[in-house]
Amino acid sequence: MWDFQVGFYIESSPIIGSNGKLYFGCHDNKVYALDSKTGVKYWDFEVADSGAIVSSLVIGMDETLYFGTLANRVYAVNGKTGEKKWDYGVNSGVNSSPLLTKNNELVVCSTDGTVYLIDGESGNLVWELDPSGTQIHSNPAISASGYIYVITKNGLVYSINSETGSVEEQFEIGETGDSRTSPLIDQNGGGFLINRAGSIF
Numbered sequence: 779m780w781d782f783q784v785g786f787y788i789e790s791s792p793i794i795g796s797n798g799k800l801y802f803g804c805h806d807n808k809v810y811a812l813d814s815k816t817g818v819k820y821w822d823f824e825v826a827d828s829g830a831i832v833s834s835l836v837i838g839m840d841e842t843l844y845f846g847t848l849a850n851r852v853y854a855v856n857g858k859t860g861e862k863k864w865d866y867g868v869n870s871g872v873n874s875s876p877l878l879t880k881n882n883e884l885v886v887c888s889t890d891g892t893v894y895l896i897d898g899e900s901g902n903l904v905w906e907l908d909p910s911g912t913q914i915h916s917n918p919a920i921s922a923s924g925y926i927y928v929i930t931k932n933g934l935v936y937s938i939n940s941e942t943g944s945v946e947e948q949f950e951i952g953e954t955g956d957s958r959t960s961p962l963i964d965q966n967g968g969g970f971l972i973n974r975a976g977s978i979f
Contacts, residue, residue, distance in 0.1 A: 780817030784810065791834040795841055795857055803831025803845055811860060821860030825853060833875040833917075836884070838898060844884050846872025852886050852894075854901060864901030868894060875917045877926075879940060885926055887914040893928055895943060905943030909936045 785806030792802040800814040807829055811820040825831065829849030836844045841857035848871035854863040870890035877885040882898040891912045895904040913931040920926050925946060926938040937947040 782810075782812055782817045782819070784808070786830075789832040790845075793835055793837055795837055797841065797858070799857065801835050801837065801843055801857060803833070803835060805830040805832070807831070807847075809835065809843065809845065809855060809860075811857065823855050823860045823862065825849065825851065826865075827851070832873045836876050836878045838878060838882065842898065844876050844878060844898065846874075846876060846886055846888070848873065850888070852876070852884070852896065854884075854898065866894075866896055866901050866903070868892065874915060877918045877920060879920060879924075883940070885918045885920065885940075887916075887918055887928055889913050889915065891930060893918070893926070893938060893943075895940065907938060907943045907945070909938070909945055909948070910934055 784804045786804055788804050790803035792800050794800055794814055798814050799820060800812045803809050807825050809823045809831060825847050827849040829847030829851055831845055831847050833846055842863060843855045843857045846852045850868050850870055852866045852868060856863055868888045869892050870888045872886060872888050874887050878898060883904060884896040884898050886894040886896060891910055891914050892906055892908045894906045897904055910930045914928055916929045918926055918928050924940045926940050929935050933951045935949055935951060936945050939946050
């Protein structure tokens with residue numbers, strides 16, 4: 779049993795890397811790496827522009843950490859050393875968790891409704907799309923065939939081709955569809971969605 783004090787409150791869910799390190803973001807504008815067994819801090823990384831981190835981090839095969847901030851930036855940080863690999867500016871804050879594809883590309887949704895695909899190694903933009911001009915708070919999901927699914931605040935669900943960034947399909951889940959849960963995509967490409975009113979689709 780151990781405890782570790784940070785500078786402010788935490789909304790980000792922790793993740794554990796293959797090396798046994800515990801990673802999480804915080805409203806004190808930092809990402810922390812701790813020993814999961816002892817609670818000893820390995821490092822912390824402070825982002826620029828007072829960017830609180832509310833979403834959960836995503837970890838790559840090489841222990842790179844990916845996350846967005848409320849200060850309109852996306853970061854890649856070396857999980858072993860705590861050094862920044864790259865950062866990329868987006869149109870508005872990010873409070874949903876990014877998604878890492880099998881091609882090592884990062885799907886990021888900013889709160890203004892823009893969806894970005896960013897190369898995980900270089901930090902270069904592959905494409906960006908604003909499908910509806912409405913906020914996105916839920917995490918994106920991806921099917922085995924490479925279609926990205928996002929839910930907007932006004933209850934529209936979009937299926938986006940990950941290679942081209944074009945909308946392939948859209949449908950509505952109701953006027954109260956301000957969902958903050960992630961779509962669940964099964965191995966056959968079927969999906970399950972929950973809106974804020976408690977309906978399941």
